[in-house]
Amino acid sequence: MDLWVVLLLVLAVVVGLGGWAGVAVIQRHLLTGRQDRWRALESRFNQVTLDADRYERSPDDALAAPGWLDRSSPVVRGFSGTLKRAQRDRAELERSVSRAPGRAGRELGNGSRDPASGLDPTEQNLQEFELLVERLEDAYRDTDRAVRSVGWTRPGTLQVPHPQFLLDPRWGRSAVLPRLGSLEQASAARSVKEFLDAAYPLRRDTALKALRERSGGAGHAYRAQKALDQLIQTRRYTADHHGFLWPGSTVIEHWGVYRTFGRDAEVSIQDIPPVEVANALWVLLPADRGMPDEELLELAQQHLALTAGFTSGLTQSLNDGIARGLKSLPEGVQRTINGAVPHGAFLPTSAPKIRQLLSEGLHEGLVTGRLQRQPDGLVRRLRSGWPSTYRR
Numbered sequence: 601m602d603l604w605v606v607l608l609l610v611l612a613v614v615v616g617l618g619g620w621a622g623v624a625v626i627q628r629h630l631l632t633g634r635q636d637r638w639r640a641l642e643s644r645f646n647q648v649t650l651d652a653d654r655y656e657r658s659p660d661d662a663l664a665a666p667g668w669l670d671r672s673s674p675v676v677r678g679f680s681g682t683l684k685r686a687q688r689d690r691a692e693l694e695r696s697v698s699r700a701p702g703r704a705g706r707e708l709g710n711g712s713r714d715p716a717s718g719l720d721p722t723e724q725n726l727q728e729f730e731l732l733v734e735r736l737e738d739a740y741r742d743t744d745r746a747v748r749s750v751g752w753t754r755p756g757t758l759q760v761p762h763p764q765f766l767l768d769p770r771w772g773r774s775a776v777l778p779r780l781g782s783l784e785q786a787s788a789a790r791s792v793k794e795f796l797d798a799a800y801p802l803r804r805d806t807a808l809k810a811l812r813e814r815s816g817g818a819g820h821a822y823r824a825q826k827a828l829d830q831l832i833q834t835r836r837y838t839a840d841h842h843g844f845l846w847p848g849s850t851v852i853e854h855w856g857v858y859r860t861f862g863r864d865a866e867v868s869i870q871d872i873p874p875v876e877v878a879n880a881l882w883v884l885l886p887a888d889r890g891m892p893d894e895e896l897l898e899l900a901q902q903h904l905a906l907t908a909g910f911t912s913g914l915t916q917s918l919n920d921g922i923a924r925g926l927k928s929l930p931e932g933v934q935r936t937i938n939g940a941v942p943h944g945a946f947l948p949t950s951a952p953k954i955r956q957l958l959s960e961g962l963h964e965g966l967v968t969g970r971l972q973r974q975p976d977g978l979v980r981r982l983r984s985g986w987p988s989t990y991r992r
Contacts (some may be wrong), residue, residue: 667747678988679743735849739991742767775859780814792827801844862905877961890978
């Protein structure tokens, strides 16, 4: 065999071995990166557990939020249930993750183990774990805020229709949109999620418009849109059948919150979810009797501050003036114009939109089991109360 052939074969073997070694190094680097992300999620999960337990360990913390020690509190019991489900789901998820080749959980210096070093999580595994961690963090944030807001008062003695409504400070308040945090590269995703957490439910286009209006720096609007799309793609936010975005940690059927929509509200009529109207109808209905549709919807319109506003009043005045002017025209012309413009609505008002929204809210309440229609046609509550939490 010629020498050059031998040299060529040797070179091919060397290149092959080098390529294989390079691929192995890259795969090892990618595995280490995924393990680090898994380890960071474990740390976040464990931190919530430590935060919830510290009230029993620290007298100072217990005095600042004594409600955490009241195990009969519905909001505390609701979080305890969420924590137990999250711990169970985490254990099941860890069992489903493939083992890292030839590795077990590394021993740490304090006698504990590092489970992440023995796992080979996929992107799907990491996504599921992040959803689980955010579900737990959202539930803890709601509960801690509720507990601190009531102080030494037992939730059952507060003037709210149900203790669940303590979890969301927006309950019964004007629908205003929050401030948007920094949209620098390192913090954009977190800022957009925090914005949505304080603004949901809202449609994607509405959310994107609000984010753009609050984006001041170069490239910030693009980062905000990218972060929003990423939240939706990873199912950390999902859309209901009306197109409204909800946190992945929220069970819509268990959510009883509603806001009001008066002059200072920053949510337009077309961006009000029917489920909020349904929740308001549930609160307005007496516990022991039903109400006719017209009476209930009129009450809801007042309670939610759904008014046509000054511009609609001006529009109505203009419509009335046009109608009076038509009377000076020949009768045939009047009939033609009135036939083309029913009810004298020459200029549109928001009143039909309000009526449609209220009707959609009533329908939503009936189909979601919040309300029921009695044989006599009256509407009354179907459910007698709400779960202690709307988190999964």
